[in-house]
Amino acid sequence: MRIHRQIRIIGLLLTFIFFGTFIHGLGAGNRLKMETKIYLVPVGNIESWVLEALEKGLRETFNSNVEIFRKMELAQEAFNSERNQYFCPQIMNSFRIFIEPGKQDKVLGIIDEDLYVHGLNFVFGQAELGGHFSLISLSRLRQSFYGLPENKKLFLERTKKEAVHELGHTFGLEHCPDSKCVMHFSNSLMDTDRKSASFCSRCKKLLDKLTKNTD
Ligand SMILES: [Zn+2]
Ligand SMILES: [Zn+2]
Numbered sequence: 001m002r003i004h005r006q007i008r009i010i011g012l013l014l015t016f017i018f019f020g021t022f023i024h025g026l027g028a029g030n031r032l033k034m035e036t037k038i039y040l041v042p043v044g045n046i047e048s049w050v051l052e053a054l055e056k057g058l059r060e061t062f063n064s065n066v067e068i069f070r071k072m073e074l075a076q077e078a079f080n081s082e083r084n085q086y087f088c089p090q091i092m093n094s095f096r097i098f099i100e101p102g103k104q105d106k107v108l109g110i111i112d113e114d115l116y117v118h119g120l121n122f123v124f125g126q127a128e129l130g131g132h133f134s135l136i137s138l139s140r141l142r143q144s145f146y147g148l149p150e151n152k153k154l155f156l157e158r159t160k161k162e163a164v165h166e167l168g169h170t171f172g173l174e175h176c177p178d179s180k181c182v183m184h185f186s187n188s189l190m191d192t193d194r195k196s197a198s199f200c201s202r203c204k205k206l207l208d209k210l211t212k213n214t215d
Contacts, residue, residue, distance in 0.1 A: 037066075037067060037106075038065065038066045038105070039107045040110060041069045041072050043091060046111075046112055054066075061197070072109070074113070075090060077090065088117050091135055106167055107134065108167055113139060122137075124141075127166040130171070136166055161182055168203070179194060181200035
């Protein structure tokens, strides 16, 4: 009898925890949808089909408003002629003057030039952890960069993965050990191709929690 009663109490408790988690999850999703806006900023000329595909993909992933913002001109002082690359932190700094996002808003710059930071040959992108600003480069996501025939579908998949990854950082997510998770660190394009465009269950849960805590 006593054991049965204990099992019933544990059962009730588990049901409560389950529903509690479920409701919490819903709440976080709604909150993100209502309060967060993601601005896509073309840095220099970016083809409209790329921006439109990204707008759609990010809206689905983050369940959030996404807006294509006006173009930011490429800052020529960020160009390093010896490396034939743009200095990523300088472009990130230009954002702060160009657009003033709201407290919950995120900004993703898209540039069709190769980027670098000190100490690295190149970067696919950069983001402020738990901040507003992020940037991705399209250059190395194209097959043609490696002398291969162009593949539009693969290019868009890679673009979405890089965009979700950098935006994930702005929401406060760090790198994930799960090689299939979009938050896994891409050391090379092979890593990008191996991972999915989605968050693993752990990162998804964390994202819901982080977006809830930004009130
Ligand atoms: Zn990262
Ligand atoms: Zn993960």
